[in-house]
Amino acid sequence: MSEQVSNMFDTILVLDFGSQYSHLITRRLREFNVYAEMLPCTQKISELGWKPTGVILSGGPYSVYEEGAPHVDKAIFDLNVPILGICYGLQELAWIDGKHVGRGEKREYGPSTLNVLDKESPLFKGIDQSTVWMSHGDKLHGLPKDYVTVATSDNSPYCGIAHKSLPVYGIQFHPEVTHSTQGKTLLKNFAIDICGAKQNWTMENFVDTEIQRIRKLVGPTAEVIGAVSGGVDSTVASKLMTEAIGDRFHAILVDNGVLRLNEAENVKKTLVDGLGINLTVVDASDEFLDKLKGVTDPEKKRKIIGNTFIHVFEREAAKIKPKDGKEIEFLLQGTLYPDVIESISFKGPSQTIKTHHNVGGLLDDMKLKLIEPLRELFKDEVRHLGELLGIPHDLVWRHPFPGPGIAIRVLGEVTREQVEIARKADHIYITEIRKAGLYNKISQAFAALLPVKSVGVMGDQRTYEQVIALRAIETTDFMTADWYPFEHDFLKRVALRIVNEVDGVARVTYDITSKPPATVEWE
Numbered sequence: 001m002s003e004q005v006s007n008m009f010d011t012i013l014v015l016d017f018g019s020q021y022s023h024l025i026t027r028r029l030r031e032f033n034v035y036a037e038m039l040p041c042t043q044k045i046s047e048l049g050w051k052p053t054g055v056i057l058s059g060g061p062y063s064v065y066e067e068g069a070p071h072v073d074k075a076i077f078d079l080n081v082p083i084l085g086i087c088y089g090l091q092e093l094a095w096i097d098g099k100h101v102g103r104g105e106k107r108e109y110g111p112s113t114l115n116v117l118d119k120e121s122p123l124f125k126g127i128d129q130s131t132v133w134m135s136h137g138d139k140l141h142g143l144p145k146d147y148v149t150v151a152t153s154d155n156s157p158y159c160g161i162a163h164k165s166l167p168v169y170g171i172q173f174h175p176e177v178t179h180s181t182q183g184k185t186l187l188k189n190f191a192i193d194i195c196g197a198k199q200n201w202t203m204e205n206f207v208d209t210e211i212q213r214i215r216k217l218v219g220p221t222a223e224v225i226g227a228v229s230g231g232v233d234s235t236v237a238s239k240l241m242t243e244a245i246g247d248r249f250h251a252i253l254v255d256n257g258v259l260r261l262n263e264a265e266n267v268k269k270t271l272v273d274g275l276g277i278n279l280t281v282v283d284a285s286d287e288f289l290d291k292l293k294g295v296t297d298p299e300k301k302r303k304i305i306g307n308t309f310i311h312v313f314e315r316e317a318a319k320i321k322p323k324d325g326k327e328i329e330f331l332l333q334g335t336l337y338p339d340v341i342e343s344i345s346f347k348g349p350s351q352t353i354k355t356h357h358n359v360g361g362l363l364d365d366m367k368l369k370l371i372e373p374l375r376e377l378f379k380d381e382v383r384h385l386g387e388l389l390g391i392p393h394d395l396v397w398r399h400p401f402p403g404p405g406i407a408i409r410v411l412g413e414v415t416r417e418q419v420e421i422a423r424k425a426d427h428i429y430i431t432e433i434r435k436a437g438l439y440n441k442i443s444q445a446f447a448a449l450l451p452v453k454s455v456g457v458m459g460d461q462r463t464y465e466q467v468i469a470l471r472a473i474e475t476t477d478f479m480t481a482d483w484y485p486f487e488h489d490f491l492k493r494v495a496l497r498i499v500n501e502v503d504g505v506a507r508v509t510y511d512i513t514s515k516p517p518a519t520v521e522w523e
């Protein structure tokens, strides 16, 4: 899939050396409609399968002179396309041609002033003295062979360098962060003027080319299945698939008994009636809740739900008999670019904090070929795509909802009764958030039901019931998050409604922990 998109649009290849900012390079380029793709720094150019329009080497936490430090495939120089090294990338260029890199006397983090020496340099066109963001401890001690200095900064005499005859550049600062005030101009200069990349990466173009691509890939008769949740990603992927192949696409929604209030019905209404998606809703709630009986360990809950999910999905898939008399050939997945990025680090995927349920487990058994139309997109691009495809605004901007659902929001044993309490409280909470006009300001909000009892007094009677914890967070990437600062009156209103309207709850608390150290979900 990734090969195909890169062949259809001029593509800047970003080779990732592990900087925390690497994905921002891709983002910035896409913001001015130049398509870019990030791959690990160890990518072999001969195995790329497409020709980049230009190459950017990212920053990274290593030192080029260290043993075991990552190094780029020298074949990038045989591509005869422009190259830009950023921070570690600059140091890598200098290391390759003369090894002039070492520890600096002073580390440099934060703002610095850029001083452009070569006013004719195409990389610095329209850029003069400006603030640039630094984050390095190593520095160049001399120029690599055949390079000249084009810019300096207070602490970096080789802040910008350029090859004398080739379009190869290196810069010590990070143009991809917004703190580098003219960083975007520099990236534009590189991608558009120096590489000559066309600015044709628009969602409208993507929709057209992607629909054509899916049709070609699937052929005139083959059929496709996909799991949909009513969440943003699977809905957008399903709508795209429906546009491409109509009801040869079979969507399956599994009601696992831990969905939100009236969710299965609502999703059915929106997807079938509203969007024309060929959807089957399978009620497997008894099966899930039976298997969850007596289980309190969060990881066990996640695994049970993940496994049961696969089981139910496979069973339903086997019932589908394609019209061409063959078997189902493809499985649609709503994988997004951040999922891909997280697993491409050359040191392997990051440590497992919690097992996110996923449908990847289907792969081996089912021998289905994967279709992942959103694989190159960031979440906000997926939302934009959803709007273009005519998916209602409310659905496109929905808060994410985890696959294991309310089961990981009912702490302790999951029973129908406990799910019902959590569901009702959640519904009231979200309704109030919407009423207050706060839904789109918050990234995710939900109610969790705690397995502790607390004493209360209602109508002169002693009560002894459970506790609801409200959570609301703001985040851009869900990797880090902060709690949302509600007005006190709002919290007062929600607490009152929940205790009054939901049997079994005597107390409400608000969770004021950020991530880290907490996670978004309670389990």
Ligand SMILES: Nc1ncnc2c1ncn2[C@@H]1O[C@H](COP(=O)(O)OP(=O)(O)OP(=O)(O)O)[C@@H](O)[C@H]1O
Binding pocket: 226, 227, 228, 229, 230, 231, 232, 233, 234, 235, 252, 253, 254, 255, 256, 333, 334, 358, 359, 398, 399, 400, 401, 402, 403
């Ligand atoms: N109840 C369900 N029935 C069928 N498939 C499901 C269900 N819950 C989750 N899935 C599948 O698991 C995938 C991953 O879930 P995830 O929550 O990451 O994405 P999403 O639900 O599509 O979007 P969002 O992030 O907005 O919730 C979904 O895309 C969908 O394919």
Ligand SMILES: O=c1[nH]c(=O)c2[nH+]cn([C@@H]3O[C@H](COP(=O)(O)O)[C@@H](O)[C@H]3O)c2[nH]1
Binding pocket: 302, 354, 355, 356, 357, 358, 400, 401, 402, 403, 404, 444, 478, 515, 518, 519, 520, 521, 522, 523
């Ligand atoms: O599809 C999913 N399957 C899961 O198993 C899962 N666990 C957490 N989440 C969602 O991921 C984001 C980060 O959550 P955590 O900080 O709790 O890990 C939040 O948006 C969580 O809701 C999941 N989504």
Ligand SMILES: NC(=O)CC[C@H](N)C(=O)O
Binding pocket: 019, 058, 059, 060, 061, 062, 063, 086, 087, 088, 089, 135, 136, 137, 138, 139
């Ligand atoms: N941000 C970076 O790329 C840092 C590169 C290298 N690790 C240094 O400290 O200089």
Ligand SMILES: [Mg+2]
Binding pocket: 229, 231, 232, 400, 401, 402, 403
């Ligand atoms: Mg979801």
